[in-house]
Amino acid sequence: MKEDLTKSRYHNINSAVELFYGRFFLLIILLEIFPACQNRKELLTQEVYEGPIIEMDSVFTIMSDSAKVLVRLTAPKQLNFEGGDREWPQGIFLELLEDDGQTVESTFRSNYAKYTQKDDVYKGEGDVLVKNSQNGDELSTEELFWTPKDELFHTEKFVTIVSDGEIHTGEGLTADQDFSTYTIHKPAGTISIEEDQ
DSSP states (O other): OHHHHHHHHHHHHHHHHHHHHHHHHHHHHHHHHHHHHHHHHHHHHSOOOOSOSEEEEEEEEEEEETTEEEEEEEEEEEEEOTTSOEEETTOEEEEEEOTTSSSEEEEEEESEEEEETTTTEEEEEEEEEEEETTTOOEEEEEEEEEETTTTEEEEEEEEEEEETTEEEEEEEEEEETTSSSEEEEEEEEEEEOOOOO
């Protein structure tokens, strides 16, 4: 009986030790997991950075397709964003070239510009000026979109066009990218410019 009592105490002590170490081990695991969960929660609540991933100064870019130069871009500063979007906060100057890759068919200038890759659209804002290099026609507006794949300019804003000794005004416009043909959606009027002889 004494032997059974000793075995029983020994067994109870072993059970208590096992229970203690088991709970201690479980506590250590929980203490390790809890901070990891906290870190995940902190990551989920952190703001996602949406600023530029690349900033460039004094930019000169040549855009081509099938070894033909199509556009020359010049800007004092360019910001590239994740996803392919680009921004020119200090303005942009584009030279749209003819098929020979040398002759400038039209130019585009604005105080601010943004390119959205998803839509493949450039948006110029602030003192936007497009000029046809062949005939000298000029378009002025405060906002203009250029869609390279359609080779079109368009806007819904007020426009002023100087062409063949006349000033045309109106709201909204669609034009070829060489600015050889255009349509003012809501014409407002035409003023003749007298030239000194």
